[in-house]
Amino acid sequence: MIREDCLNTFFKISNSPNWSCPSCNKGIIKLKKEDLKLFETRESYFSRIEFLDALYPTRYRFSSFLTCSDKECQDTVIVTGNAEHDIDDVNTETGVQIWELYIFPQYFNPSLEIIKVESNYPEKIQSLLKSTFELFWIDLSSCANKIRTTLEVLLDQQKIKKITIKNRKKTKLTLDARISLFGNSRNQQVSDILKAIKWIGNEGSHSSNIDRKSVLMGFKLLEYCLDEIFPARKKEILRVAKQINKHKKYK
Numbered sequence: 001m002i003r004e005d006c007l008n009t010f011f012k013i014s015n016s017p018n019w020s021c022p023s024c025n026k027g028i029i030k031l032k033k034e035d036l037k038l039f040e041t042r043e044s045y046f047s048r049i050e051f052l053d054a055l056y057p058t059r060y061r062f063s064s065f066l067t068c069s070d071k072e073c074q075d076t077v078i079v080t081g082n083a084e085h086d087i088d089d090v091n092t093e094t095g096v097q098i099w100e101l102y103i104f105p106q107y108f109n110p111s112l113e114i115i116k117v118e119s120n121y122p123e124k125i126q127s128l129l130k131s132t133f134e135l136f137w138i139d140l141s142s143c144a145n146k147i148r149t150t151l152e153v154l155l156d157q158q159k160i161k162k163i164t165i166k167n168r169k170k171t172k173l174t175l176d177a178r179i180s181l182f183g184n185s186r187n188q189q190v191s192d193i194l195k196a197i198k199w200i201g202n203e204g205s206h207s208s209n210i211d212r213k214s215v216l217m218g219f220k221l222l223e224y225c226l227d228e229i230f231p232a233r234k235k236e237i238l239r240v241a242k243q244i245n246k247h248k249k250y251k
């Protein structure tokens, strides 16, 4: 999981985060003031004229290209969003106001990875994860809701049934019931964690007030479950160990 402080929904341009490059996962991409293209919004322009107030915050839309610091990668990420030039602080001795440009990113292409997307995850899961990463910046409720959808697809992929027969009628199983079935037949510990993610997803479906911290916890729990269900590293390590033991050396 990438550092949470890099995922703040807004920041000062003087304190721009070191985002991890989504293409190589080695290099850093960073938003710099000199690379920003700022366009003042119509509303901001007319408000400033109307109030004739030099202290009125100026609101912008922005775009920028971010280039990966890794020499072999150097891939480009496009970022767009909103920005606001506002008073940050006042010097208590001189009374001089200190202004700052606040950045509110809303869209990255390609999207920043919030958790690692391993190549051995099923394609549908990989694609859903990328959608959740995009939504994280625009709409946290929709993001949490999409995490919930990822659970449904994960259970489909694990061949957990969707329908049961009740009173001779076909009845759709709830997500909770499907997770319990997964627990009974596969892994009870992972099932408990999937249920916790489900609650976070439900909050996104029923409330528009879900906070960033809850969504990030949802991602953290999901990353653990995916690693348990699709243990690429574990398999690879066991395969290598078996090979070394067979040949009594690494080759």
Ligand SMILES: [Zn+2]
Pocket (backbone or CB within 6 Å): 021, 022, 023, 024, 025, 026, 027, 028, 068, 069, 070, 073, 074, 075
């Ligand atoms: Zn890169």
